[in-house]
Amino acid sequence: MTSLTGIFVMLLFSLTVAAIDNLHPLSDEFIDLINKKQNLWRAGRNFPSNIPFRHIKGLMGVLPNRNFEKFNTMTHDTELRASLPENFDPRDKWPNCPSLNEIRDQGSCGSCWAFGAVEAMTDRVCIHSNGTQHFHFSAEDVVSCCKDCGDGCHGGLPKHAWRYxxxxxxxxxxxxxxxxxxxxxxILPCEHHVPGPRPQCDSIVNTPKCIKSCQAIHNTQYEKDKQYAKHVYFISEGEDQIKAELYKNGPVEASFQVYADLITYKDGVYKHVYGDFLGLHAVKIIGWGVENGAKYWLVANSWNTDWGNKGFFKFLRGENHCNIESEIVTGIPLLVNI
Known part of the structure; x- marks a missing residue:
């Protein structure tokens, strides 16, 4: 009898584990499980349950980096690193740079690698011009014209966007x-999230054609409209080096491993809890802080403002969680009169 009871308990446990393993990442049960497993952050519904999951996976557009070419690395001095505050939000330090508040939408295109780059570039032109220059870098130009960057809407390499x-x-x-x-x-924004006015997202679209001319209403020629970097570089690995770069020069682009629980993020400090690996994603890190004893990076995503906390999220800092601190890339703008 005892043996039968033991077998029944083991069978029940196996069925429970199997049921959990089969939870769909867009189901209410999956969201409930994430909230039960931890209290650092809150999961909720960001995507409609009927959205094709291939669309979500397609948003993770960073290609695996098999090219280990040399790239300059920036290292900040000990004095600067020792003087950094516990919390830093660049919107307080550079209030005349409205792009720091902007959340873009990559639509049905795996162009995160380009968005993280042009978002940080846009911020940095404003920051390094003391708020006097506002140049909104074109994600379209990078996605469609940088052939060395990868495959456009089907993935690319952040460092190649900066080199471009x-x-x-x-x-x-x-x-x-x-x-x-x-x-x-x-590329038309689609309804990544809960039902709304935009068309529903489906498959990842084809990369737009590279057009080397400006739209008719723009009064500058394509080549004359371009802005350039003075130099581009990686940040030496380690949270203090990244913090020093953010504090001195502004936002950076980061790549990291995405798991299914991230798509449910609403607020708090994200730490991977449960769910399958979906791909590599690129984002813009703008600052840092501490919440309820947990250290975090303040991050801007490119899935519109109705994802996460108005498009932003907080990500566990100091542990190279999901490799987010391993490959930080950025650059200094070559300022010209705009």
Whole structure:
């Protein structure tokens, strides 16, 4: 009898584990499980349950880096690193740079690698010009024209986007349907999230054609519209080095491993809890802080403002969690009169 009871308990346990393993990442049960497993952050619904999961996986557009070419590395001195505050939000230090508040939307395109780059570039032109220059770098130009970066909407390498900025230059361009700049983003935002006014997301779209001319209403020629980097570089690994770079020069681009629980993030300090690996994603880190004893990076995503905490999220800091501190890339703008 005892043996039968033991077998029954083991069978029940096996069925429970199997049921958990089969939870769909967009199900209410998956969200509930994440919230029961930890109290650092809160999970919730960001994506409709009927959205094709291939779309979500396609948003993770950083290609595995098999090219180990040399890239300059920036190292900050001990004095600067020792003087950094416990919390830092660049929007307080540089209030005349509104792009620090902006959350863009990559649409149905695996262009995160380009978005993380042009977002940080946009911030840095403003920061390094003391708030006097506002140049909105075009994600469209990078995604469609940087052939060495990868495969456009089907993935790319962040460091190659920064090298493209230095060697070829990038024109201006606003968000979809903005008519802003030389090459605005042409990919329609879709309803990544809960039901709303945008069309529903489906498969990842084809990469837009590279057009080396500005839209008719822009009064600058394509080549003359370009802005360049003075130099681009990686940040020496370690949270103090990254913090020093953020504090001195502004936001950076980071790549990291994404697991299924991240797509449910609402607020708090994210730490991977449960779920399958989905791919590599690129984002813009803007600052850092501490919340309820947990150290975090303050991060801007590119999935519109109705994902996460108005498009931003906090990510566990100081442990190279999901390799987020391993490959930080950025650069210094070559300022010109705009």
């Amino acid at each position: 900025y230095q060697n070829v230059g990038i024109v201006s361009g606003g968000n979809y349907d903005s008519n802003q700049g030389c090459r605005p983003y042409s």
